Amino acid sequence: MKRGFTILAVVTAVLLCFGLYAALIAAPTEQTMGNVQRIFYYHVSSAWTAFLLFTINFVASIAYLLRRNTTTDIVALISAEVGVVFCTVVLVTGPLWARPVWGIWWTWDPRLTLTFALWLIYVSYLLLRRFSTSSQAAVLAAVLAVFGGLDVPLDYLAIRWWRGQHPAPVIGGGGSLDAHMWYVLLINVAAFVCLAWLLCIVRYRLEVLKREVEETQALESLMEAGR
Amino acid sequence: MSFLEITRSTLIKDIRLEWRSKDAINAMLFFALLVVVIFSFSFDPDAEESRRIAGGLIWVAFLFAAVVALNQTWARELRNQVLDAYRVSPAPANPLFLAKALGNFIFVSILELLMTPLFVIFYKLRALGPAWELVPIALLGTWALVINGTFFAAISLRTRSREIMLPLLLFPISLPALLGMVNATTAVLTGDAPARFWIALLLAYDVVFTTACLFLFELVLEAE
Amino acid sequence: MPEIDSHASAVTAENVIKQFGRFAALRGITAEFAAGKMYVVLGDNGAGKTTLLRTIAGLAQPTRGTISVLGSTSIKFVRARIGYMAHPSMLYDEMTGMENLRYFGRLYGVSSANCRNAILSVKLDPDLDRLVGQYSQGMRQRMSLARAILNDPELLLLDEPFSNVDFRSAREMSGLLVQIRDRGKTLFVVTHQPGLLESVADEFVYMESGRITDRSPKLRTVAQ
Numbered sequence: 001m002k003r004g005f006t007i008l009a010v011v012t013a014v015l016l017c018f019g020l021y022a023a024l025i026a027a028p029t030e031q032t033m034g035n036v037q038r039i040f041y042y043h044v045s046s047a048w049t050a051f052l053l054f055t056i057n058f059v060a061s062i063a064y065l066l067r068r069n070t071t072t073d074i075v076a077l078i079s080a081e082v083g084v085v086f087c088t089v090v091l092v093t094g095p096l097w098a099r100p101v102w103g104i105w106w107t108w109d110p111r112l113t114l115t116f117a118l119w120l121i122y123v124s125y126l127l128l129r130r131f132s133t134s135s136q137a138a139v140l141a142a143v144l145a146v147f148g149g150l151d152v153p154l155d156y157l158a159i160r161w162w163r164g165q166h167p168a169p170v171i172g173g174g175g176s177l178d179a180h181m182w183y184v185l186l187i188n189v190a191a192f193v194c195l196a197w198l199l200c201i202v203r204y205r206l207e208v209l210k211r212e213v214e215e216t217q218a219l220e221s222l223m224e225a226g227r
Numbered sequence: 228m229s230f231l232e233i234t235r236s237t238l239i240k241d242i243r244l245e246w247r248s249k250d251a252i253n254a255m256l257f258f259a260l261l262v263v264v265i266f267s268f269s270f271d272p273d274a275e276e277s278r279r280i281a282g283g284l285i286w287v288a289f290l291f292a293a294v295v296a297l298n299q300t301w302a303r304e305l306r307n308q309v310l311d312a313y314r315v316s317p318a319p320a321n322p323l324f325l326a327k328a329l330g331n332f333i334f335v336s337i338l339e340l341l342m343t344p345l346f347v348i349f350y351k352l353r354a355l356g357p358a359w360e361l362v363p364i365a366l367l368g369t370w371a372l373v374i375n376g377t378f379f380a381a382i383s384l385r386t387r388s389r390e391i392m393l394p395l396l397l398f399p400i401s402l403p404a405l406l407g408m409v410n411a412t413t414a415v416l417t418g419d420a421p422a423r424f425w426i427a428l429l430l431a432y433d434v435v436f437t438t439a440c441l442f443l444f445e446l447v448l449e450a451e
Numbered sequence: 452m453p454e455i456d457s458h459a460s461a462v463t464a465e466n467v468i469k470q471f472g473r474f475a476a477l478r479g480i481t482a483e484f485a486a487g488k489m490y491v492v493l494g495d496n497g498a499g500k501t502t503l504l505r506t507i508a509g510l511a512q513p514t515r516g517t518i519s520v521l522g523s524t525s526i527k528f529v530r531a532r533i534g535y536m537a538h539p540s541m542l543y544d545e546m547t548g549m550e551n552l553r554y555f556g557r558l559y560g561v562s563s564a565n566c567r568n569a570i571l572s573v574k575l576d577p578d579l580d581r582l583v584g585q586y587s588q589g590m591r592q593r594m595s596l597a598r599a600i601l602n603d604p605e606l607l608l609l610d611e612p613f614s615n616v617d618f619r620s621a622r623e624m625s626g627l628l629v630q631i632r633d634r635g636k637t638l639f640v641v642t643h644q645p646g647l648l649e650s651v652a653d654e655f656v657y658m659e660s661g662r663i664t665d666r667s668p669k670l671r672t673v674a675q
Binding site for chain 2: 508509510511512527530531533535537539540541542543544545546550554555557558559560582598
Binding site: 065117120121123124127128131132133134135136137139140143144146147148150151154155157158159161162 | 375382385386387388392395396398399400402403404406407410424425428431432435436439443446447449450451
């Protein structure tokens, strides 16, 4: 187990470094936007990673509702947390890119807006987990996750149509991608997915430990003062 | 004691209780009026673009009024632990949910019927598009808010800061519906574009989430 | 579908543990309670009496362990045969007694006539126009009991039915409970006033810190 983790960490580090080099130096400079466009590699990689994590959360939540297995509950929790982190990166890199290129901080670009909607849903999911006082808080959170998942296609349609009526600068590169750029993008996506995986493993272990501590404390209170 | 029977009895019971404690209704109606007034003072009703933004203004106003009403939904069931009396009975969970949702629908609709004429007057609204389409928009849009609102209000029962939790959960999930309501209304008011797509979206939203709520409400009711 | 056998055991608990976070309300209850008897549950505050009753009623799920009620491990199937009464009245304050019972009667499929009988059996007037919120404590407890026996339950769970009740009402209620037991029903009564049931109860169950520490047919005197 430990060996696997170390290997993954090394692979991640290598990919990240290589991806950095590729994005900042090796990749061809974009015609219209210049070097600022390079942030695209991080913007899109974070987005794909976040969507992947949210999908995992959706699947894990459904699995939890069906089986009530603690592992699926933990997977749902950590994938939401790490997903929100990467989603935040998308929402921050978006404006960082838009500002120098178009002079505005935000644009209701369809993809960015959808990402924002997802961010809101998952932050509310994490808030529910934190604020819930129920013994079945995990069930309630899983239910919310299912609702979130059902919401996404509707969000997609709504936002697409909405912005279709008001064309705006498209962050994320609407047109086709140069072959070289694809290659750089894929490396960075791989790097980010590995990074996410790494974070998830660490967070998973932390959560398992945390629950073990709670179990032990509960067990102790069970033993004490009784005859 | 069929499903519909229980839904009907619960709805009548709720209406009767609401009617007898009229203070809550009066306060809510006054609140709705205040929201319209605040909006009229904040967003100049004489401006040329008022027709274009009125759709958004109206629905946001409805949303805030609805949240105040929705927070009250389950409050009555918590007094004297009377919700336990339902839970302990053999009655299934869904009639209770439907009754609450329908009650909220009626109540929020009453608020809307109060607020709309005021908006029309203050903003001198006139529909340039097919005005009859506003009826399905209002019905579908209100149902969209109420169905998820009732559901999340139930989830919020077992959280700290219950009243703030409801909007926190409701608003993100309601985004597509909100876009639908606002854009459909604006489309009808300005006559610029067909509202048909938005009405279809609202219908899809309502169908998807009504089904999801009916499927999952029992889990929420049983969570202590 | 769990099997429902005509075992003579009303409640069977197998190492039932109920935890609320770090606090353990029930710490491993293993016991069998035969049908047709009146069990008086005693213990200090925090002993777990309320949690035990709520778990039997299906209002709380055991964190670990299993509980079988009226022969079934899934409470859903036997809810129609259980009655539950707690310290909060579990009634709507803004309705009359009869209105309350008629509503709850619908949940059980009990006719209006039987609702009247339930109210009469606790020596209250079914035609009383007063809202439950205006009842005295004794009247409210009796109406709450009427609600609990509405469906003529085989298993009746009462959590502090006599608290804050005047002596005469308490005597009448205990008389009614004895009649119910004599008809072959099972009763669990949590109370701080065991004297009322001293000569009629079948067994006294003592709880402390989430465990059953003693079961005896006779009430322990202070000296023991």
